[in-house]
Amino acid sequence: AELGLKRVREMRRMRWMTGDVPEAQLREGVRVRTFVPGQDEAAVIAVNRKAFSWHPEQGALTVEELMSTEQESWFDPAGFFLAVDASDRLLGFHWTKVHPGPPEAIGEVYVVGVDPDAQGGGLGKALTVIGMEHLRAAGLRSVMLYVESDNAPAVAVYSKLGFTVWDADVQYGS
Numbered sequence: 001a002e003l004g005l006k007r008v009r010e011m012r013r014m015r016w017m018t019g020d021v022p023e024a025q026l027r028e029g030v031r032v033r034t035f036v037p038g039q040d041e042a043a044v045i046a047v048n049r050k051a052f053s054w055h056p057e058q059g060a061l062t063v064e065e066l067m068s069t070e071q072e073s074w075f076d077p078a079g080f081f082l083a084v085d086a087s088d089r090l091l092g093f094h095w096t097k098v099h100p101g102p103p104e105a106i107g108e109v110y111v112v113g114v115d116p117d118a119q120g121g122g123l124g125k126a127l128t129v130i131g132m133e134h135l136r137a138a139g140l141r142s143v144m145l146y147v148e149s150d151n152a153p154a155v156a157v158y159s160k161l162g163f164t165v166w167d168a169d170v171q172y173g174s
Helices: 041-051 063-069 123-137 152-160
Strands: 006-017 031-034 080-084 090-099 106-114 142-148 164-173
Touching: 006 152, 031 123, 041 063, 041 090, 041 106, 080 123, 090 123, 106 123, 123 142, 123 152, 142 152
Parallel strands: 106 142
Antiparallel strands: 006 142, 006 164, 031 080, 080 090, 090 106
16 A cells, blocks of 8 residues: 555465365256367367456467366376266366475366356356365365455355365565
């Protein structure tokens, strides 16, 4: 305040310590499958752009960048969940990540994206739960995520699932 700066962005890191996870509730006609490299990139990027049109970094992700990330040592298509309709049209996704220790490995809700046309039916929560279960089944005792503080719907879902604020990075500007 003394320098005339104002808070323009706050990125929260939230954490969940393993415990009870609600059962994933998918609406009728929706099924979940895992990502297929070489097949699903364009659909994921299309949904990602719509879901994150407001986000300066996430909304700009390209097919080429996704394909490059697939070459990273941490990439695991078995932890990349796609919610699709009866015609295999992508409705949303949850991409998980595992950070190795030390001190111990931790899972990450890397990206959850839901097509705006498919929002409002609990799909984001269901996909988050499916990813959390996957990470817990892999033996991880905690899961973290990053979320913009002004993304009230996402913060509400994560809070209801038991995530708590771990820390935050704040960006200031004039």
